[in-house]
Structures are given as C-alpha cells and as structure tokens.
Amino acid sequence: MSTPPPPALRALASGPQGPAALRPLLDTVLGALDSGRRARGGPLPAGGPDAVAARLRDAVGDVLPDHGDPEALRVLVHALAEGAADPADPLCAAHLHCPPLAVAVAADLAAGALNPSLDSWDQAPAASELEALVTRELAHEAGLADAVVTTGGTEANQLALLLARETHDGGVRLVCGANAHHSLPRAAWLLGLPDPVIVPAPSGTIDLAALHEALTDIAGPRGSLLVAATAGTTDAGLIDPLPEIAGLCAAHGARLHIDAAHGGGLLLSDRHRDKLTGLEAAHTVTLDLHKLGWQPAAAGLLAVRRPRDLDILHQHTDYLNADDDTEAGYPDLLGRSLRTTRRPDILKIAVTLKTLGRTGLGALVDQVCAHARELADLVLEHPGFELYDRPTISTVLFRPTDATDDTVATVRRRLLGEGRAVLGRARLDDRLWLKATLLNPDTTTDDLATLLKLVEGTTLG
Incomplete structure (x- = not known):
C-alpha cells in the first residue's frame, strides 16, 4: 500500500487552507528564482546546450522517485532559473519574448490557484464574464466587434483561416507576403x-x-481569396501598407486578415497607433499581448469584424451546454474556442489593463520604441557597424561592417555560448543580420552601448 505524502506536500492551492499553504511555497519560489539568477550571472547560462543539459539533469536526478522530496520545489525552480534566458535582462534581446509585468504574473498565480476552466459556466462563473468584457473591449481598440482568446499568434492565425474557409463554404485560398509568419502557410x-x-x-x-x-490573376467568387497582411514582421518589425492592402481587397472582393501579433500593442500608444491605420478594415486581426503587452505566455486573441463568423465554432454536448440550461440563461462557452479546457488567461490581461491604464501601457510602448531608435543611432554613429534601416517598432537589425554571413552567425553563437548576450538573426536583402528586439522598458543607454561593445569585441576576437 502506498504511503500518502505529508500534509504540507499535498495541500491544495484553493479552499480555506489555500492561502496558508501557498505563502511558504511562494517564499521558496522567490528565493530559488533569486539564487538561480545569481548562479546564472547573465542573460543566458554559459556553456551552450550540452553544459546546460548536464546541469539540469544533475538537478533533476530521478524524475519519479519512489518517495517524494520536500526540496524539489526549491531545487527545480533554482535549476530552471539558473538555466533560463532572462527576458528582463537588457542583454537578452533576441526574440519577441517579453519580460512580464509583476502584476500580471501575480494575477496568473490567482488563475492557477482557482483553476477555472472556460468550457462551461459552472466551472468559471466570474471568469467567463470577465473574458467576455475584456475581449470585446480589446476588439473595439482594433476597430472590430468581438474577440476570442487564443494561445498566441499561431492559433489565432489558424483560427482566422478556419473562419474564412467555413464562411465561404471551404472555397478559400490564402494570399500572403513572403514576409508573413510561418504559421499562415502552415495553417x-x-x-x-x-x-x-x-x-x-x-x-x-x-x-x-x-x-x-x-x-487579378486568380480572381474567383467574391470572398474566395483571403489576403493576410502583417503588422509587425517577426524578423524586422515591419508593417505592411495596410490601407492600400485593404483598398485592393475591397476592389477585388477579397477577405482581409491582419496578423498584428507583434505590432498590435501599438494601439495602446497615442504616439504610435497611427502606424496601424487600416487595421479596422480587416475581417479578422491577430493580437498577442505576450509580445508588446508584457504578459506571461499565453495571451493571444483573434478579433473579428462580424461576431456571427464565430457561430461556426459552436458545438453542443449535453454535459457542458445543454439546451435547457442555455434557455435558462446559462452562457454557452463552447463557441468561444476550438479548445475545451481553457485556463482564464484573460485575468492577467484584465488586471494589467486596469492597473496601468491606457497611458501607463502606452508609456511602456513608447519607451521600447525609443530605445530602438537610440540603438539605431548608436549603430549609425559607430564605424564598425552597419544598420539595416530605422526601426518601425522596437526591432533593430545591424551587422559588423564588411563581415561575412558566417562571421555574423559565429558572433551570435559565441555570445550565446558564453552567456553574455542573446541576439537573434534575420535574413534580409540576401544578408544575415543580428537582431535586437527591445522589449524591456527599463533598458538604459549604457545597456545598449554594452550590447554593441560585446558584439564588437566578439567580432574582433
């Protein structure tokens, strides 16, 4: 017969004893996060994949031991933090991988503790109403009518193509730029x-x-073509000419989807939102607040111009949305996603919007865009570097002057292996560029200068 674990190790996160059980565990987690960060000592663990894997395996040991280890939380959180790429480090600037706001992470803890599931009202009474309120408001920000929560841009893009296909009886063909996110042709x-x-x-x-x-060449029945434009490309943060694309779609009777997973956060900034003019002409828009919204993943949405397009998602199963329950006023949630069990990702978004407001979030957007312009200026002033172009959002592409593509790739990998800086890579104009995506509002001028010094020193070395 199995021996039950001690009460402290099997305490529940919610219920009357939940807060008391969580408090000491949170202290353990916070301490392990700090000790892991100090052990890492930089934006990325040093040593490359083999060294990181070896340290992690040593920390984990037996994945499923016969008897539980009360130190497991501390040990594994420390190991994860020691082996993490820390998006809050100013020298960690490779990807659209934002440092989440503390208030959003705290809200996510509440979501995990309460563990609502948004597939039926009786599992998530308040969460289902909160989701309806917040998604509608965010859709209105984009000039559309309603939105559903997704796991990110990939799911939102897939859902946009599904809605187009079903709205037009399956006869739809995607037209997208060579700059489009890979999830679109994959969808x-x-x-x-x-x-x-x-x-x-x-x-x-x-x-x-x-x-x-x-x-013109592939003209078919009205609505049989779906044009996907991009507002914030993954490689350089560029924005397609949205008003002109919308005009072409209207003239040719094509449906328009805009992937604004990267650039959608510009809507929060009075200074930058005009870059998204034309967004309101789309039938569907992908948004993703775990990029330019400082949310823990996942925080994606698909906004729609016509809420009736979402009707095709409706499913009926008696144990979740019985007809008589729906007629009695209990909301039917199955038409709000392709997923069944869904956690309340909307809570952290709602808390962030309410806590910072439009001006607070807009200021964060303005800050990271300003940092990108400052880095671009530093690159232009430096004789050892070449700038691809002025940044549109907060991504800067640059490379050592006269370097070969092999040198650029080697510089990036050497910095990764040493754990000193995390830069991305992008191929444009048939050349390889180093990519800095600046999403930390607290980045300083000294941080930007340090980043360039590290690249310069590695290039010369």
Missing part, C-alpha cells in the same frame, strides 16, 4: 486549403503591385 496546409499564393516582399513588406497582379 493553410493543416486546413487542407490550396497552396498559398506567396507575394514578393523585396523590401520586407508586401509589394503592392505584385499583390494587385496576384489578385
């Missing part, structure tokens, strides 16, 4: 749609003349 494949028409994007954004030609 076409997953949904059994014809091969996408890929429009050239020689300058990093869709070529309008080529788009017009493509829409």
Whole structure:
C-alpha cells in the first residue's frame, strides 16, 4: 500500500487552507528564482546546450522517485532559473519574448490557484464574464466587434483561416507576403486549403503591385481569396501598407486578415497607433499581448469584424451546454474556442489593463520604441557597424561592417555560448543580420552601448 505524502506536500492551492499553504511555497519560489539568477550571472547560462543539459539533469536526478522530496520545489525552480534566458535582462534581446509585468504574473498565480476552466459556466462563473468584457473591449481598440482568446499568434492565425474557409463554404485560398509568419502557410496546409499564393516582399513588406497582379490573376467568387497582411514582421518589425492592402481587397472582393501579433500593442500608444491605420478594415486581426503587452505566455486573441463568423465554432454536448440550461440563461462557452479546457488567461490581461491604464501601457510602448531608435543611432554613429534601416517598432537589425554571413552567425553563437548576450538573426536583402528586439522598458543607454561593445569585441576576437 502506498504511503500518502505529508500534509504540507499535498495541500491544495484553493479552499480555506489555500492561502496558508501557498505563502511558504511562494517564499521558496522567490528565493530559488533569486539564487538561480545569481548562479546564472547573465542573460543566458554559459556553456551552450550540452553544459546546460548536464546541469539540469544533475538537478533533476530521478524524475519519479519512489518517495517524494520536500526540496524539489526549491531545487527545480533554482535549476530552471539558473538555466533560463532572462527576458528582463537588457542583454537578452533576441526574440519577441517579453519580460512580464509583476502584476500580471501575480494575477496568473490567482488563475492557477482557482483553476477555472472556460468550457462551461459552472466551472468559471466570474471568469467567463470577465473574458467576455475584456475581449470585446480589446476588439473595439482594433476597430472590430468581438474577440476570442487564443494561445498566441499561431492559433489565432489558424483560427482566422478556419473562419474564412467555413464562411465561404471551404472555397478559400490564402494570399500572403513572403514576409508573413510561418504559421499562415502552415495553417493553410493543416486546413487542407490550396497552396498559398506567396507575394514578393523585396523590401520586407508586401509589394503592392505584385499583390494587385496576384489578385487579378486568380480572381474567383467574391470572398474566395483571403489576403493576410502583417503588422509587425517577426524578423524586422515591419508593417505592411495596410490601407492600400485593404483598398485592393475591397476592389477585388477579397477577405482581409491582419496578423498584428507583434505590432498590435501599438494601439495602446497615442504616439504610435497611427502606424496601424487600416487595421479596422480587416475581417479578422491577430493580437498577442505576450509580445508588446508584457504578459506571461499565453495571451493571444483573434478579433473579428462580424461576431456571427464565430457561430461556426459552436458545438453542443449535453454535459457542458445543454439546451435547457442555455434557455435558462446559462452562457454557452463552447463557441468561444476550438479548445475545451481553457485556463482564464484573460485575468492577467484584465488586471494589467486596469492597473496601468491606457497611458501607463502606452508609456511602456513608447519607451521600447525609443530605445530602438537610440540603438539605431548608436549603430549609425559607430564605424564598425552597419544598420539595416530605422526601426518601425522596437526591432533593430545591424551587422559588423564588411563581415561575412558566417562571421555574423559565429558572433551570435559565441555570445550565446558564453552567456553574455542573446541576439537573434534575420535574413534580409540576401544578408544575415543580428537582431535586437527591445522589449524591456527599463533598458538604459549604457545597456545598449554594452550590447554593441560585446558584439564588437566578439567580432574582433
């Protein structure tokens, strides 16, 4: 017969004893996060994949021991923090991987403790209403009518193609730029749609003349073409000419989806939101607040112009949305996602919006965009570096002057292996560039200068 674990190790996170059980555990987690960060000593663990894997394996030991270890929480959180890429470190600037706000992480703790599941009202009474309120408000920010929560941009893009396919009886074909996120052509494949028409994007954004030609050449029944534009490309943060694309879609009777997973956060900034003019013309828009919204993953949404398009998601199963329950006024939640069990990711978003407000979040957007402009200025002033272009959002592409692509790739990997800096890579104009995506509002001028010094020193070394 199995021996039950001690009461302290099997305490529940909610209920009358939940807060008392969580408090000492939170102290343990916070202490382990700090000790792990100090052991790491930089933005990334040193030594590369083999060394990190070895340290992690040593910390884990037996994954499923016969008898539990009361030190497991401390040991594994320390190991994870020691082996983490810390997005809050100013020298960790490779990806659209934001440092989350403390208030959002705290809200996420509450969501985990209460553990609502948004597949039926009786599992998430307040959470279901909160989701309805917040998603509608965020959709209105984008000029649309309603939104559903997703795990991120990939799920939102897949859902956008699904809605287009079902709205037009399956006869839809994707038209997107060569700069589009990989999830869009992949979604076409997953949904059994014809091969996408890929429009050239020689300058990093869709070529309008080529788009017009493509829409003319493959003209079909109204609504049979779905054009996907991008507001914030993954490689350089560029924004397609949205008003002009919307005009072409209207002229050709094409449906328009805009992937604003990266750039959608600009809506929060009075200074930068005009870069998204044309967003309101879309039938669907992907948003993702675990990028330019400082949320813990996941925090994606798909906004829709016509709420009735979401009707195709409706499913009926008697144990979750019986007809008589619905008629009695209990909300039917199954039409709000392709998923069944869903955690209340909306809570952290709602807390963040309410805590910081439009001006507070807008200030964070303005700060990271300003940091990008400052880094670009430093690159331009430095004779040893070449700048790809002025930043559109908060991504800066640069490379050592006269370096080969092999040198650029080697510099990046050497910095990763030494744990000194985390830079991304992007290929534009047939050349490889180092990519700095600045999402930490607290980054300083000295941090930016240090980043360039590290690249310079590694290049010369």
